[in-house]
Amino acid sequence: MAKAPTKSPNNSIESTHTIGIIGGGIAGSTIALRLAGLGLSVALIENGPSLVNGPPICHLHAGGNLYREISQQQCITLLKQSIEILRLYPKAADYRPTVIAVPRRDRGTPEDLFPRLQRLQREYQLLIDQDPANQVLGAPCDYFKLFSRLQLESLAQQSLVTPPTTLEHWLIPVAKSLDLDQLQFPVVMVQEYGLSVFRLAATASLALENLPNCNILTNQKVTSIKQQDQQWQLTLRSNTNVEKKTHCSYLINACGFRTGVIDDLVGEKRQRMVEFKAAYVTHWPSCDAIWPEVIFYGERGTPNGMAQLTPYPGNYFQIHGMTQDITLFKQGLVANTATSAQPQLSDKYLNKIDQQWPSDVALNRTNRSIDFMSHFIPSFSSANMGGKPLFGAQQIPGDDPELRAADVSFSDNNYARCEIVKASSALTAADQILEKLLFLQLIGPSQITSNSVGLTTTLTEHQISERAKQLTKERGYPIELAMRNTNET
Numbered sequence: 001m002a003k004a005p006t007k008s009p010n011n012s013i014e015s016t017h018t019i020g021i022i023g024g025g026i027a028g029s030t031i032a033l034r035l036a037g038l039g040l041s042v043a044l045i046e047n048g049p050s051l052v053n054g055p056p057i058c059h060l061h062a063g064g065n066l067y068r069e070i071s072q073q074q075c076i077t078l079l080k081q082s083i084e085i086l087r088l089y090p091k092a093a094d095y096r097p098t099v100i101a102v103p104r105r106d107r108g109t110p111e112d113l114f115p116r117l118q119r120l121q122r123e124y125q126l127l128i129d130q131d132p133a134n135q136v137l138g139a140p141c142d143y144f145k146l147f148s149r150l151q152l153e154s155l156a157q158q159s160l161v162t163p164p165t166t167l168e169h170w171l172i173p174v175a176k177s178l179d180l181d182q183l184q185f186p187v188v189m190v191q192e193y194g195l196s197v198f199r200l201a202a203t204a205s206l207a208l209e210n211l212p213n214c215n216i217l218t219n220q221k222v223t224s225i226k227q228q229d230q231q232w233q234l235t236l237r238s239n240t241n242v243e244k245k246t247h248c249s250y251l252i253n254a255c256g257f258r259t260g261v262i263d264d265l266v267g268e269k270r271q272r273m274v275e276f277k278a279a280y281v282t283h284w285p286s287c288d289a290i291w292p293e294v295i296f297y298g299e300r301g302t303p304n305g306m307a308q309l310t311p312y313p314g315n316y317f318q319i320h321g322m323t324q325d326i327t328l329f330k331q332g333l334v335a336n337t338a339t340s341a342q343p344q345l346s347d348k349y350l351n352k353i354d355q356q357w358p359s360d361v362a363l364n365r366t367n368r369s370i371d372f373m374s375h376f377i378p379s380f381s382s383a384n385m386g387g388k389p390l391f392g393a394q395q396i397p398g399d400d401p402e403l404r405a406a407d408v409s410f411s412d413n414n415y416a417r418c419e420i421v422k423a424s425s426a427l428t429a430a431d432q433i434l435e436k437l438l439f440l441q442l443i444g445p446s447q448i449t450s451n452s453v454g455l456t457t458t459l460t461e462h463q464i465s466e467r468a469k470q471l472t473k474e475r476g477y478p479i480e481l482a483m484r485n486t487n488e489t
């Protein structure tokens with residue numbers, strides 16, 4: 001258990017824990033859940049007012065199928081990690097498939113995708129053979145399915161089915177709305193689901209609040225760090241400028257795109273990049289159906305980059321468009337320098353993160369995202385801005401901007417840094433830290449009694465939905481972003 005806070009000679013509050021985690025995003029919160037769930041005393045320190053309040057998360061990358069350019073091995077890793085994260089946060093997912101279409105204007109072909117999809121299907125089967133509880137993406141034989149133009153034309157004639165229960169049902173509204181002349185065939189449907197940042201935040205917060213040995217310190221920024229007598233001493237400053245100290249034996253840096261700031265404070269050198277990106281919240285009032293997610297492939301950074309349509313209840317849709325005018329930004333991808341482990345984003349992007357967007361910029365980019373999507377879905381041109389953009393900076397360890405499956409790295413002074421690129425990698429990172437703590441004998445093998453899943457799966461749908469809705473209100477987004485069209489199948 002955490003020791004009771006005490007007053008230091010200079011009257012600031014002090015507390016001592018075995019583990020100190022800086023950063024309460026999905027990485028830090030999941031690590032806290034894993035370690036505090038086993039009885040370790042944990043301080044989770046978060047600068048913002050609530051947990052999992054960083055860049056958006058809308059898609060569970062269960063197979064990495066959104067990224068044609070990444071290696072097959074990264075896709076397999078993302079599949080495995082997504083299954084683990086889905087087992088930990090089952091009520092954070094929207095269980096609807098994803099349609100993937102290759103546009104005619106694209107240089108690739110649908111056939112290019114088949115070998116990887118078949119390999120992922122086999123890997124999914126193997127994971128289920130190892131543990132039947134891994135079957136969280138439906139039957140392996142249904143992991144993906146191909147649809148010809150003829151099939152889409154026939155589906156376009158059928159009546160909508162609510163709720164959709166087969167892949168064909170899910171495709172009906174899409175087939176009715178797509179401009180089929182823009183696409184190559186077949187199109188793919190794959191069991192990649194939605195993942196809501198608000199529902200993840202709600203689940204992690206509720207589960208951590210149930211653990212008395214986890215000290216959640218929100219509105220607290222770590223401003224200085226010292227290591228003395230095998231102990232890390234952290235100085236925290238609150239949003240009302242009150243200082244306090246926390247001590248811990250093992251320090252975990254999970255600061256997202258600001259991981260380099262903490263590396264600099266502890267004198268650790270590290271190579272990394274950060275990328276500022278945004279997605280747009282739109283409302284399509286004339287939509288009369290429950291949609292799957294839809295992806296139109298494209299070459300990243302060109303005017304024909306990938307377009308991603310993510311559905312929410314109430315006719316809300318989130319859009320990514322991988323062009324410089326929509327999701328990507330000029331000089332939005334930066335690397336660190338020889339003198340600092342923290343890549344420096346330009347002030348205009350930091351201001352967007354720390355304050356707010358100029359309203360004309362938000363509206364212009366949202367409108368461009370609607371136009372971009374209307375190229376494939378002409379009736380989407382009647383959509384309008386549905387809320388402020390979802391945005392943030394994403395950390396990418398190393399020097400490969402296409403890295404998508406990343407986790408944790410260690411120094412030999414009781415310090416770990418967690419740099420995930422996708423939310424699905426958070427539990428893998430937590431388990432790697434746990435192994436390190438075992439090695440260092442900060443935890444004994446007999447203490448590893450559970451896999452943490454019970455901490456989250458006992459929370460009710462009502463509890464999670466209510467907290468997630470509260471978070472959307474606090475963060476200024478439509479409550480529909482906290483809701484989902486489908487529950488677990």
Ligand SMILES: Cc1cc2nc3c(=O)[nH]c(=O)nc-3n(C[C@H](O)[C@H](O)[C@H](O)COP(=O)(O)OP(=O)(O)OC[C@H]3O[C@@H](n4cnc5c(N)ncnc54)[C@H](O)[C@@H]3O)c2cc1C
Nearest residue numbers: 023025026027047054055058059221222255256421422423
């Ligand atoms: C536009 C966009 C769309 C994305 N879509 C998806 C998606 O669909 N699916 C997906 O899996 N991923 C997606 N990502 C990536 C995903 O958002 C990140 O991988 C994820 O948020 C990283 O989580 P994290 O916990 O490492 O970092 P963060 O969520 O950034 O958390 C780090 C936390 O550390 C805190 N912090 C920083 N410095 C300090 C300090 N000194 N003291 C105390 N606290 C501090 C911050 O306040 C922050 O809350 C997207 C990213 C972007 C930008």
